[in-house]
Amino acid sequence: MHKFYGIGVGPGDPELLTVKAAKKLSELDVLVVPQSKSGGTSEAHQIASPYLTPKTTILYRHFPMTTDTEAMMAAIEPIALEIEALVNEGKDVGFVTLGDPMIYSTYIYLLKFIKDAVPIETMTGISSYSAIASGTNQPLVEGDMPLLIYPCIEDLSDLDQKLQDYEALVLMKVYRSFDAIKALILKHGLENYCVIVSDFGKPGEKRFNSIQSVSFEDIRYFTTIIINKRWSK
């Protein structure tokens, strides 16, 4: 039975793919690679490339980087139809996506279209926050604590309360509002209970030991903060 495979490639290091995903990449007939700019490079493709073989046809397709869901869906629909047609022709078709395919990924929008059209197998991947926690030996959560994964996209009005209510948090996409987030972390006395990493696992990776000395100019677009009130440095 031919399928569409949504493949999580993890946060950056090709060795963080699962054994299963690495194997499947080597067997595909077609791999659809998302590009944010036409003709641009694809990070997910680079991570997957050690496992690809000449038998796989690569199709580059444009996925807009946008928070406008309608624009995203309009761009994705023809790609979804193309994938369905390829599977129906008897091809095994893959799609590579960064991190865990079920957490904040473009793949989820693709899945909405393809859902019941052809058989789908999603192959799990390592999320960036899990990789950062292990990579810095910083536990995310223990015992009976809940863990809050919190994307700092626009409205930060409830972050103050979240930092009060939860012992374990992952703050994602902290780039745009970094100064406000830093001020809140200091206000809650969490400077010794957090880890900040930019571009984890990439050539320009930056880890910061103390949030006090970090400013907006120091961090990069992909920056994550892990907070665990039961784990001091």
Place this chain on the structure above:
Amino acid sequence: MHKFYGIGVGPGDPELLTVKAAKKLSELDVLVVPQSKSGGTSEAHQIASPYLTPKTTILYRHFPMTTDTEAMMAAIEPIALEIEALVNEGKDVGFVTLGDPMIYSTYIYLLKFIKDAVPIETMTGISSYSAIASGTNQPLVEGDMPLLIYPCIEDLSDLDQKLQDYEALVLMKVYRSFDAIKALILKHGLENYCVIVSDFGKPGEKRFNSIQSVSFEDIRYFTTIIINKRWSK
């Protein structure tokens, strides 16, 4: 440089180990395997076994299954000292742990003791909830939604509010209070927005399509519920 390696083996399928963890397992001098009962089997060991070679000495050590942190720490301290001694003797020593080593694992307690004593490398693994989400094609979280990972251990008094406040939740350890949790999910009208899986990836795996028809007798000890208000079945 010799190290202590904390290795996440994922939720059950040996192919869900990362390529990096699989490789490291084949290179270790010593592997410490946690047993909850003396002489009992170890699930983490079984998952790792396809990658182990005869060069690795296996040490079975008893880790109590308890929520009593003091009893846990007392049992773990001599094991931590033994691991430190082995690394200082020039051995690469591994420890296998289910799922993601930084999420609700016994490894975190071991890390507390060993922290600054010898070099440590934690090798990330797939969490059970990530594997379940991909395995059921059920997205965890998209867009600007936070994701709440919530262990249903004892006090469920705030779960009603959490189900109100969050659009995306993972309810872990739902076994003991299943009837109360089910009633809350139905109260919030979430029956078409959740997935329930027992023993994911194991021989006795059970997936339930509708929470209405599931009772306490149907589920097993390891049961997880994924809720996503933006993803109906």
